[in-house]
Amino acid sequence: xxxxxxxxxxxxxxxxxxxxxxxxxxxxxxxxxxxxxxxxxxxxxxxxxxxxxxxxxxxxxxxxxxxxxxxxxxxxxxxxxxxxxxxxxxxxxxxxxxxxxxxxxxxxxxxxxxxxxxxxxxxxxxxxxxxxxxxxxxxxxxxxxxxxxxxxxxxxxxxxxxxxxxxxxxxxxxxxxxxxxxxxxxxxxxxxxxxxxxxxxxxxxxxxxxxxxxxxxxxxxxxxxxxxxxxxxxxxxxxxxxxxxxxxxxxxxxxxxxxxxxxxxxxxxxxxxxxxxxxxxxxxxxxxxxxxxxxxxxxxxxxxxxxxxxxxxxxxxxxxxxxxxxxxxxxxxxxxxxxxxxxxxxxxxxxxxxxxxxxxxxxxxxxxxx
Amino acid sequence: xxxxxxxxxxxxxxxxxxxxxxxxxxxxxxxxxxxxxxxxxxxxxxxxxxxxxxxxxxxxxxxxxxxxxxxxxxxxxxxxxxxxxxxxxxxxxxxxxxxxxxxxxxxxxxxxxxxxxxxxxxxxxxxxxxxxxxxxxxxxxxxxxxxxxxxxxxxxxxxxxxxxxxxxxxxxxxxxxxxxxxxxxxxxxxxxxxxxxxxxxxxxxxxxxxxxxxxxxxxxxxxxxxxxxxxxxxxxxxxxxxxxxxxxxxxxxxxxxxxxxxxxxxxxxxxxxxxxxxxxxxxxxxxxxxxxxxxxxxxxxxxxxxxxxxxxxxxxxxxxxxxxxxxxxxxxxxxxxxxxxxxxxxxxxxxxxxxxxxxxxxxxxxxxxxxxxxxxxxxxxxxxxxxxxxxxx
Numbered sequence: 040x041x042x043x044x045x046x047x048x049x050x051x052x053x054x055x056x057x058x059x060x061x062x063x064x065x066x067x068x069x070x071x072x073x074x075x076x077x078x079x080x081x082x083x084x085x086x087x088x089x090x091x092x093x094x095x096x097x098x099x100x101x102x103x104x105x106x107x108x109x110x111x112x113x114x115x116x117x118x119x120x121x122x123x124x125x126x127x128x129x130x131x132x133x134x135x136x137x138x139x140x141x142x143x144x145x146x147x148x149x150x151x152x153x154x155x156x157x158x159x160x161x162x163x164x165x166x167x168x169x170x171x172x173x174x175x176x177x178x179x180x181x182x183x184x185x186x187x188x189x190x191x192x193x194x195x196x197x198x199x200x201x202x203x204x205x206x207x208x209x210x211x212x213x214x215x216x217x218x219x220x221x222x223x224x225x226x227x228x229x230x231x232x233x234x235x236x237x238x239x240x241x242x243x244x245x246x247x248x249x250x251x252x253x254x255x256x257x258x259x260x261x262x263x264x265x266x267x268x269x270x271x272x273x274x275x276x277x278x279x280x281x282x283x284x285x286x287x288x289x290x291x292x293x294x295x296x297x298x299x300x301x302x303x304x305x306x307x308x309x310x311x312x313x314x315x316x317x318x319x320x321x322x323x324x325x326x327x328x329x330x331x332x333x334x335x336x337x338x339x340x341x342x343x344x345x346x347x348x349x350x351x352x353x354x355x356x357x358x359x360x361x362x363x364x365x366x367x368x369x370x371x372x373x374x375x376x377x378x379x380x381x382x383x384x385x386x387x388x389x390x391x392x393x394x395x396x397x398x399x400x401x402x403x404x405x406x407x408x409x
Numbered sequence: 410x411x412x413x414x415x416x417x418x419x420x421x422x423x424x425x426x427x428x429x430x431x432x433x434x435x436x437x438x439x440x441x442x443x444x445x446x447x448x449x450x451x452x453x454x455x456x457x458x459x460x461x462x463x464x465x466x467x468x469x470x471x472x473x474x475x476x477x478x479x480x481x482x483x484x485x486x487x488x489x490x491x492x493x494x495x496x497x498x499x500x501x502x503x504x505x506x507x508x509x510x511x512x513x514x515x516x517x518x519x520x521x522x523x524x525x526x527x528x529x530x531x532x533x534x535x536x537x538x539x540x541x542x543x544x545x546x547x548x549x550x551x552x553x554x555x556x557x558x559x560x561x562x563x564x565x566x567x568x569x570x571x572x573x574x575x576x577x578x579x580x581x582x583x584x585x586x587x588x589x590x591x592x593x594x595x596x597x598x599x600x601x602x603x604x605x606x607x608x609x610x611x612x613x614x615x616x617x618x619x620x621x622x623x624x625x626x627x628x629x630x631x632x633x634x635x636x637x638x639x640x641x642x643x644x645x646x647x648x649x650x651x652x653x654x655x656x657x658x659x660x661x662x663x664x665x666x667x668x669x670x671x672x673x674x675x676x677x678x679x680x681x682x683x684x685x686x687x688x689x690x691x692x693x694x695x696x697x698x699x700x701x702x703x704x705x706x707x708x709x710x711x712x713x714x715x716x717x718x719x720x721x722x723x724x725x726x727x728x729x730x731x732x733x734x735x736x737x738x739x740x741x742x743x744x745x746x747x748x749x750x751x752x753x754x755x756x757x758x759x760x761x762x763x764x765x766x767x768x769x770x771x772x773x774x775x776x777x778x779x780x781x782x783x784x785x786x787x788x789x790x791x792x793x794x795x796x797x798x799x800x801x802x
Binding site: 160205213230231247 | 459474475476477478479485486554558559562577578657658659660662669670747748749750752756759760763764766768
């Protein structure tokens with residue numbers, strides 16, 4: 040009898056507690072912008088809840104002491120685990136470091152979160168990651184439903200890699216072929232579009248994991264594999280016999296790749312945007328990690344504003360005024376990041392192509408720092 | 410004194426009345442459940458609204474725009490709803506065949522485990538222990554990458570008699586193509602079955618009534634066989650024709666090809682679940698009282714007769730309930746298909762969620778699909794279970 044009473048009292052308390060927390064939730068203004076209401080936060084004491092719900096993600100990141108960056112993790116040249124150091128290396132990984140350098144003056148204040156193509160939208164929408172820098176194509180539907188796209192860091196196009204022995208040179212040669220593709224990618228849709236437009240029959244073999252996709256292709260399950268051209272070139276370098284595979288001379292789509300941040304946080308969006316622009320503007324002005332000290336006493340007002348020697352541009356964003364200096368010192372300008380990870384000195388030996396500065400006829404263009 | 414008072418004068422107050430308390434706690438518990446569910450729902454809709462996501466199913470009418478590798482007729486210009494249906498059918502196909510073959514394998518292995526042959530029991534035991542103690546996902550990846558993709562390429566296929574080709578893109582075999590007279594033949598087949606059974610029953614009744622031997626089975630079988638044969642040859646054109654596989658530039662066309670993705674998933678599921686079923690079968694057989702076995706021996710039944718007539722009918726009522734949960738497991742485990750590239754309902758659903766940015770409705774659809782499959786399986790197995798139970802009068 041006593042035990043029963045005890046259980047009842049306990050249940051009563053639980054119910055009361057739930058009722059109270061429910062009332063508390065209902066009492067809060069419903070359309071709280073940028074709120075982070077999650078199940079575990081709801082029953083917190085009243086005074087703690089509103090504090091956690093205010094402010095930009097920038098504050099959250101600063102308080103946490105590191106930025107959580109969603110990356111691919113399986114893409115050499117962009118974000119790939121370096122077997123010797125155990126760190127992520129690559130173009131995308133360096134942009135994660137640039138964010139950390141700008142905020143903390145420490146390029147290693149990053150937590151890398153490897154995500155599959157399918158996982159990334161959920162990770163972004165739920166705010167599990169602060170920023171997604173994972174060769175993600177900017178499209179209108181993703182912009183509307185996933186998050187906000189910061190400036191493109193890499194202009195790419197979809198390509199097709201085939202086994203050399205097949206002797207295929209154009210898409211029409213692939214009629215009746217099996218084509219490996221990774222699910223959750225724009226590639227999957229582009230492939231269907233392109234083949235439908237040309238009336239080419241094909242069989243897709245779809246995988247969730249990038250490694251499985253390329254393993255199945257390399258084993259011969261598929262005649263071809265399709266993805267962004269940069270990705271094909273990058274993955275080919277880790278094949279057993281890279282020379283046995285050719286990338287067809289076709290560009291099937293526009294693939295602007297860049298960072299994405301969750302919706303509803305203008306300040307954080309601006310921070311990421313101008314970190315990217317900072318690396319581009321620095322290259323345009325010829326400032327790199329080696330010569331940056333010689334610019335610290337520059338008389339040029341454009342340079343002085345970029346480096347935070349004049350004005351308060353960084354503070355307006357919620358960063359320090361010298362945030363670009365921090366990026367350049369630790370990570371380098373756009374050209375350095377590109378060359379270090381993808382350029383002629385690397386196994387990928389990629390041409391800058393459209394990824395040149397606008398002054399060199401490319402597409403990279405930073406709005407003015409003023 | 411106090412005891413006296415409690416026993417004789419005061420009735421039990423309602424807050425100590427067991428019946429009242431029982432009802433009260435039930436109501437409380439129900440309230441808690443409703444509250445928690447409400448909280449979760451409110452939190453979900455709030456979070457969805459915040460991220461600008463709706464909870465509608467309108468997207469199912471939009472054009473899917475992605476291709477699916479295998480399954481029922483579908484083209485990228487069909488709707489997301491149709492694409493999802495393709496996934497559902499693929500799941501049903503692989504789990505249906507999986508259940509069938511896993512049962513056959515499980516029964517054979519389970520019986521073999523009890524054999525007197527020392528080597529056989531050891532081999533079978535090793536299989537069961539190896540398979541049961543490694544993860545299914547690992548096994549699937551093994552079957553796909555280490556076994557099937559290591560077969561010779563298409564152009565160097567192993568050729569089996571009867572135009573069957575085995576290669577790393579699967580197994581290609583001739584397939585039957587229905588001709589215009591196929592429907593007519595189906596009618597004669599149906600007529601053969603119905604008339605055959607009818608003849609058999611009528612003859613049995615006649616035999617029972619008059620005591621004359623009427624050969625009901627023979628006559629029934631003749632009716633059942635002759636009618637379709639007539640239907641096959643009389644129209645002049647055979648109802649089905651063989652379509653032979655032809656090696657094209659990349660792949661075989663014509664005939665039917667079992668894809669490596671489907672094969673790997675099916676083999677993986679069958680081998681995995683078969684090991685569990687084998688143990689269930691063994692336990693079921695061993696649970697039959699020894700006296701039954703001895704009695705069967707004493708009657709002079711052969712080993713096969715003993716199994717079929719005495720052991721299995723009694724073992725079945727022990728086997729069915731755990732077997733049901735293995736069937737359910739198999740159907741649910743088929744969602745690992747994505748690892749080997751088979752477009753089952755989970756894989757297709759994932760793609761739809763990704764392309765539409767509507768994870769919540771799609772997850773609800775996926776969950777209710779698996780729930781319906783499981784509930785229907787359980788329903789059928791429970792019905793069957795009641796049939797094989799002891800009828801105690």
